[in-house]
Amino acid sequence: MSFLTDDHLALQRATREFAERKVEPVAASLDLEDKQIPEDLLAEMGDMGLFGVAIPAEHGGLGMDTIALCVVTEELARASLSVGSVIHRNSITGHILNSFGTQQQKDRFLPGMAAGKIQTASAGTEPEAGSDAGNIKTMARREGDTYILNGAKQWCTFANRANVLFTYARTNSVAKHSGISLFMVEKPAGDFEPPHLTGTHIPTSGYHGMYSYSLHFDDLEVPASNLVGEEEGKGFRQLMGGYETARITFAFRCIGLARAAYEAAVEYSKQRVQFGQPIANFQAVRFKLAEMRTQIEAARALGYTAAAKFDQGERADLEAGMAKLFASEMAHKAAWDALYIHGGNGYARDANVNRYWRDSGLLPIGEGTSDVQREVIARRILGER
Numbered sequence: 001m002s003f004l005t006d007d008h009l010a011l012q013r014a015t016r017e018f019a020e021r022k023v024e025p026v027a028a029s030l031d032l033e034d035k036q037i038p039e040d041l042l043a044e045m046g047d048m049g050l051f052g053v054a055i056p057a058e059h060g061g062l063g064m065d066t067i068a069l070c071v072v073t074e075e076l077a078r079a080s081l082s083v084g085s086v087i088h089r090n091s092i093t094g095h096i097l098n099s100f101g102t103q104q105q106k107d108r109f110l111p112g113m114a115a116g117k118i119q120t121a122s123a124g125t126e127p128e129a130g131s132d133a134g135n136i137k138t139m140a141r142r143e144g145d146t147y148i149l150n151g152a153k154q155w156c157t158f159a160n161r162a163n164v165l166f167t168y169a170r171t172n173s174v175a176k177h178s179g180i181s182l183f184m185v186e187k188p189a190g191d192f193e194p195p196h197l198t199g200t201h202i203p204t205s206g207y208h209g210m211y212s213y214s215l216h217f218d219d220l221e222v223p224a225s226n227l228v229g230e231e232e233g234k235g236f237r238q239l240m241g242g243y244e245t246a247r248i249t250f251a252f253r254c255i256g257l258a259r260a261a262y263e264a265a266v267e268y269s270k271q272r273v274q275f276g277q278p279i280a281n282f283q284a285v286r287f288k289l290a291e292m293r294t295q296i297e298a299a300r301a302l303g304y305t306a307a308a309k310f311d312q313g314e315r316a317d318l319e320a321g322m323a324k325l326f327a328s329e330m331a332h333k334a335a336w337d338a339l340y341i342h343g344g345n346g347y348a349r350d351a352n353v354n355r356y357w358r359d360s361g362l363l364p365i366g367e368g369t370s371d372v373q374r375e376v377i378a379r380r381i382l383g384e385r
Contacts, residue, residue: 003304007064008071011053015075018048023079030080030209031355036161037086037209046116050076051090054245056098060111066245066307070252074300077256081359082209084253089158091249093120093166096182096242100229109164109184119189121162123153123215124239130154131372133168133239134177138217140169147171147183147222153215159199160211163189167217168239171232180235182228185220196220206358243368244310247320250367251303251327255296257363258331261338261356262292268342268353279341288337295334299327318380325373328363335360 004012022041029035045051053069055061062068069091077084090113097109112118129135138151149169159165165185172179185197192199197220199213224230228238266289269280279285306319335356339346346353364370379385 003067003308004071008068011064011068012071012075014048015050015072018044019075019079019083023076023083027080027083028350028352028355030082031206031358032350034203034208036211037083041083042086042116042119045087049114050087051116052094052114053087054091055094055110055114059098059106059114061094061114065311066248067304067311069245069249070303070307073249073252074256074259077253078260079256080209081253081257081362082207084256085207086158086210088246088249088253089120089122089162090114090116090118092242092246093122093164095245096166096238097184097228099241100182100234100238102230104225105184105228105230112163118163119158119161120164120166121156121158123156123159123165123167123185125153125155127152127154131369134180134236136168136170136180138167138169139173140171140181140183140222142171142224145224147224147227149183149185149217149220149222151217153213153217155202155212156199156215157212158210159213159215160192160201161190163187165215166228167222168235175233177236178233180239181232182235182238183222184226184228185222186226193220205361206355207362244306244316244320246367247324247373248303248306248310248316251299251306251320251323254324254327254331254363255299255303257356257359258292258296258299258327258334261331261335261353261360262289262296264353264356265289265292265338265341268345272342285341288341292334292337295330299323299330302326318377321368321373321376321380324367325370325377328366329370331363332360 049062050072052061053064053072057063073084094113140147140149167183167185168180170179171181187193196218198216202212269285270278272279303323306316306323309319310316338353339357342353
């Protein structure tokens with residue numbers, strides 16, 4: 001069974017050509033020099049519509065489905081995990097805004113987000129609120145037509161470059177989940193607004209190309225018109241509303257990275273000669289390659305199944321959790337196996353396969369840890385929600 005239409009295949013070809021022409025040549029330097037994704041690369045991605053694949057056409061997007069977004073993600077992530085991930089700032093926040101925003105908010109923000117002219121980042125995680133999203137402590141106090149934000153956020157990726165931070169803050173200090181609201185915090189691209197909004201770069205071992213930040217809000221003023229939906233207490237529901245698409249597409253980031261690792265391992269195994277023959281002739285290597293390919297194909301099928309169900313308007317949190325869990329752990333293992341096949345040459349930091357291995361450490365953690373996914377799956381299996 002094929003999930004891909006002719007339109008999907010055309011988009012896949014165009015994205016693959018772009019990734020090979022523009023992304024692969026810079027991927028190593030982004031990693032080794034911890035550079036940020038170049039502006040010209042972001043601009044070309046915007047011109048291609050990659051930031052607005054699933055944003056409705058009436059708001060400037062391509063108006064395609066989640067499967068299309070999965071196709072694009074896999075091809076970009078195969079070349080660079082960070083480039084394959086950058087489009088999902090706008091795809092996830094765009095989905096939330098399109099689902100819950102007012103018409104005025106959609107008209108104002110979505111066209112720019114679809115074109116990549118407005119870049120966004122999600123500011124939800126806090127020092128004591130990661131998987132426990134309901135434990136958010138950042139406060140938003142209303143004063144007339146303005147909210148005053150105070151608090152701290154953690155692991156806000158792309159925060160410096162973003163024009164808008166989708167920020168979850170507490171508008172009610174008593175209610176837990178129903179006390180959270182979502183604000184669009186506008187800021188200059190490439191900068192913060194001290195002393196009211198400051199950011200501290202968090203160095204990471206991989207996933208270079210976008211920087212992650214700790215953020216501090218100190219009496220930061222946000223217009224009341226930037227409250228998503230212009231109704232308090234809906235933030236937690238809005239956050240949950242983005243989880244299915246986020247986890248489905250995250251699975252395809254994993255698949256793209258796993259493909260890159262697998263392809264590198266296949267090529268190396270055919271070229272590397274030991275004991276008078278290519279190491280591809282040795283069963284220990286052959287079996288690793290066979291398992292990697294099988295697991296990649298299985299992850300892709302599971303991911304497309306979840307995406308198709310989501311696109312049909314059905315509840316897909318079970319399938320999304322399965323896809324994210326399976327794909328992330330598969331990719332983490334595939335990256336290690338690919339490095340292992342390369343032996344000492346793979347342990348060199350400037351080897352591409354070393355980048356895949358370091359990048360893969362994020363995958364079972366990001367967008368909900370593996371054990372969080374297991375809990376989501378178990379609850380659905382047992383009929384608990």
